[in-house]
Amino acid sequence: MRSLVTISLLAGCCPVVAHAQDAGQVLAPAVAPEDDDEDGQGQYGGAEEIVVRAGRLRGEIDVPQQPVAVFEEEDIAAYGVASISELLEAISPQTGSGRGRGGGRPVILLNGQRVSSFREMRSIPPEAIRRMQVLPEEVALRFGYPPNQRVVNIILKDKFASKQIAGEFNYPTRGGYSNYEVEGSLFRVDGQRRTTLEAKIVETSLLTEAERDVIQEPGTVPTIPGAPDPADNRSLVSASREITLGGTSAMGLGEDGLGGSLTVNGAYTRTDTRSLSGLDTVLLTADGATVRRSLEGPLRSRVGTDAFQGGLAYNKALGGWQLTGTVDASYTDATTKVDRRRDLQALIDAAAAGTLPIMGPLPPVAGAGYDTARSKDVGVSSLVTVAGNLLRLPAGEIAATFRTGFDYSRSDNEDTRDLNGSVVLDRSEFSAGVNLALPLTSRREDVLSAVGDIALNLSGGVDHLSDFGTLTEWSAGFTWAPTEKLSFQASYIVNEAAPSLSQLASPQVLAFNVPTFDFVRGETALVTLVSGGNPDLLAERQRDIKLALNWELPILDRSNLVIEYFRNRSTDVTQSFPLLTPAVEAAFPGRVTRDGAGRLMAIDRRPVTFNEIASSRMRWGLNFGGSLGSSANAAAAGAPAAARRPSSPTTGGRPAARSTAGEEPQPGADRASSRAERPGGPSGAPERASRGGAEPAGVGPMRRGRQGGRWNVAVYHTWRFTDTIRIAPGVEQLDQLQGDAISAGGVPRHAIEFEGGVFRNGYGLRLQGEWNAPARVNGSGLPGSSDLRFGSTFDVGLRMFVDLGQQQSLVQSVPFLKNTRVSLTVDNLFDQRQRVTDEDGNVPLAYQAAYREPQGRIVGIDLRKMF
Structure with a gap:
């Protein structure tokens, strides 16, 4: 007999994550074909029809929002990166959010599930990743997070x-200092079991x-030779x-993992820093002559920090629902020691009495010791979500x-300079919430298709905070996808937020002795800055609007356009103390100390509350990419059209449920079918049949020795339309885009982020950078005051690397080089440092280029070896 073998690719469907569905399901026997030969045999000689139902890749997120x-x-x-941390940094233009809330890295998911902390993932090698999705901010709501950052879902093999060891050494071309990193890690994943160990210095x-x-302020430099x-x-x-030790262990519970999964992680970090704050100086006067003298020994600040962190994550399927619980705890003990200024009055008196030659050697002056500030911080954060x-x-x-959660934080601070003694604050926070996603129309269900x-x-x-009472939040949004390649989003978010502990x-x-530009007098002064907390801060109210478009472009095989508009408005906003402009000094007169001549002496830079901040901006980006060499030829030769359009950094396409691209080869499919469904790697070689199931341990792009390659370009432009601040009620509104800035550097109207590169036959070249338009900060307009112009900045990073394991002749000669990568990096490729000038074109001493960008161009060499 003959039979007809039919491969049906039917996308799976799950409300949030497709991890509950098997990778594939073989259904047999099936209905016999109607056009068999007269002997009942199909032309392919089989007895039965086998239908292979291809499900969504386990761990992939299925949401209405287009990736x-x-x-x-x-x-x-x-x-060419060594860890997930480096990978996220490399793709920051795509993962960055324009919403203007929150900060830092995006929300990170692992296999479509929440993790207790990014510690679980930071040292996982990129070769272990099967696919990575970047999704809009609104998706975070489905996992119990606020919609402040984009969501990155990492799907592991x-x-x-x-096992890997890696090291890097960095040195600026201007000299002066050096930086090195050495790290080692071990990683293993086998189904639900996962282990990570890491050490780094x-x-x-x-x-x-x-x-x-750096040019010193006139009158501050001793004039005695050899001083x-x-x-x-x-x-x-x-x-x-900084020394870090950490580890993660994940396991399935119950028989075959039916009891869920449990993940435990922990880390210890020791950080020591040392900085210098100048010298003790004294003005000695005798017989009408005055000279400035400096004493040996710098004023030092030393900070030592011990940080202990641990976390738990539990996941379990409850029928059609998914239960996830996470707990993350930390304890930080930081000690800061700051040298006291010595009492030099005896030298002044001796010089005035004529017993101390003002130009001669100075007698030794005993040190004044140091002040100590110590903080002990405890934090526990827990969150439980049920989704279905x-x-x-x-x-x-x-x-x-x-979702429901409970957070606790405590801060215990003491300082020898504080006469009030120890300050202890603690906060407990209970939160609860719900998120609903309601489909209104559907092409798949033929409802107003x-x-x-x-x-x-x-x-x-x-949220109920023990020290702030009850805060509320709500949001509403919709997603409209008229086609599979075009989608629109709109959302309105209202939120109340409390200052941090x-x-x-x-x-x-x-x-001490911090160079600061005084806008009132138009001069640079060495001032004393006071930092710390402010217990009088208020709760903030936020109201945000977002409109977005995501379009898979009809050019190339892999391209998309993302356009986002944001409008933010906040009242009672907690901010770091702003740049000391005349308007800021008028609003906070008690924060500034001047001497009798009006010279700036000290600034209290503890946080403040602004009355209102409002802004609007557009962020839009273009992503392009494709294959190089034999990889592209192989796809074009015989692969179906759908297979030639895999999800990629530039497709932004619909989830896999709506496309055959990226679906798993199934156990019942033959090798040729698997190759047709998924194009090969950079070499154009077909994917291994094992890819749909258990992949051999240690297999990754670095180990396969593939040829061929990839290229991509991503460019994102931010255009700020408005940015205004009202510091206090009744105070004139400040327009930051017109120079009424509250931060050093002003606010540029335009900014561009980009990244891109090419990789082929083991050789890679990457570029990543950011350009910011010029900005200005207005002076007071009084005599001696001056506006400042902050020039544009163009910071470009270069990375060139070679996977030596793909150079077969080299590996044959030196087997140790197998699975080894060498990289040359250049940060600030053009050695650019921002130029700041006043109205006369002069550079104020407080804004010298070295203050804006001390390091300059940095050249580094990285070496990574996998075992």
Whole structure:
């Protein structure tokens, strides 16, 4: 007999994550074909029809929002990075959010599930990643997070094992200091079992003002030959050493993991820093002559920090729902020691009495010791979410996420300079909320299919803080996808936020001899800066609007356009103390100290509350990419059209449920079918049949020795339309885009981020950078005052690397070089440092280039070896 073998690729469907569905399901026997030969045999000689149902890749997220970018294994290999931390840094233009809330890295998921902390993932080798999705901010609501950052979902291979050591050495072309890093890690994943061990040390040497030829303020430099130079004793970059030890263990519970999964992680970090704050100086006067003298020994600040961190994550399927619970705890003990100024009044009196020659050697002066500030911070954060389908509408299931959490933080601070003694603040916070995603129309369900897919998203929550009372939040949004390649989003978010404990309770610390530009007098002064917490801060109210478009372009195979508009408005905003402009000094007169002649002496820079901040801006980006060499030829030769369009950094396409690209080869599919469904790696070689299931331990792009390659370009432009601040009620509104800035550097109207590169036959070249338009900061307009112009900045990083393991003749000669990568990096490729000038074109001493960018161009060499 003959039979007809039919391969049917039917996308799976799950409300949030497809991890609950098997990678593939073989259904047999099936209905016999109707056009068999007269003997009942099909032309392919089989007895039965076998239908292979291809499910969504386990761990992939299925949401109405179209992905901003999707990275496959080969795309990730093209970045030449050693860890997930470096990978996220390399793709920051795609993962960055323009919303203007929050900060830092995006929300990170692992296999479509929440993790207790990024510690679980930071040292995982990129070769272990099977696919990575970047999704809009609104997706964070489904996992219990606020919609402040984009969401990155990292899907690991089922089996992978590696050991690696890596080191890098960095040195600026201007000299002066050096930096090195050495790290080692072990990683293994086998289904639900996952183990990570890591150790890392980072050390940076001191960089002083003298090593960058910083011009000192007139009258502050001793005039006696051979006297200690303050520039040699004032640091631009602190000396530091950081040692990190960490580990993660994940396991399945119960028989075959039916009891869920549990992840435990922990880390210890020791950080020591040392900085110099100049010298003790004294004015000695005798017989009408005055000379400035400096004493040996710099004023030092030393900070030692011990940080202990640990976390738990538990995941379990409850019928059609997914339960996730996470706990993250930390304890930090930081001690800051700041040298006291010596009492030099005896020298002044001796010089005035004629018993001390003002030009002669100075007698030794005993040190005044140091002041100590110590802070002990404890934090515990827990969150439990239950996600699943609530009920079914004609257009599909209502996806719901219920969350509840409890956070506790305590800050215990004491300072020998504080007469009030120890300050202790603690906060407990209980939160609860719900998020609902309601499909209104659907092409798949044939409900108003001519309109496309429309989904409504509603969320609400409440937070009760022990020291701030009850805060509320809610949001509403919708997603409209008229086609699979075009989608629109709109959302409105209302949120109340409290200041952090560090903003409320950090110990008061003094920094001496800090060069600061005085806008009132148009001069640079060495002032004492006071930092710490402010217990009088208020709760902030936020109201935000977002409109977005995501379009898979009809050019190339892999390209998309993302356009986002944001409008933010906040009242009672907690901010770091702003740049001391005349308007700021008028609003906070008690924060500034001047002497009898009006010279600036000290600034209290503890946080403040602004009355209102409002802004609007557009962020839009273009992503392009493709294959090089035999990889592209192989895809074009015989692969189906759908297979030639895999999800990639530049497709931004719909989730895999709506495309055959990226689906898993199934156990029942033959090798040829698997090759057709998924194009090969950079070499054009077909994917291994094992890729749909258990992959051999240690297999990754670096180990396969593939040829071929990838290229991509991503460019994002931010255009700020408005940016206004009202410091206090009744005070004139400040327009930061017109020079009424509250930060050093002003606010540029335009900014561009980009990254891109090419990788082929083991050789890679990457560029990443950011350009910011010029900006200005207005002076007071009084005599002696001046506007400042902050020039544009163009910071470009270059990375060139070679995977030596792909150079077969070299590996045959030196087997140790197998699985080894060497990289040459250049940060600040053009050695650009921002130029700041006043109205006369002069550079104020407080804004010398070395203050804006101390390091300059930095050249580094990286070496990585996998075992």
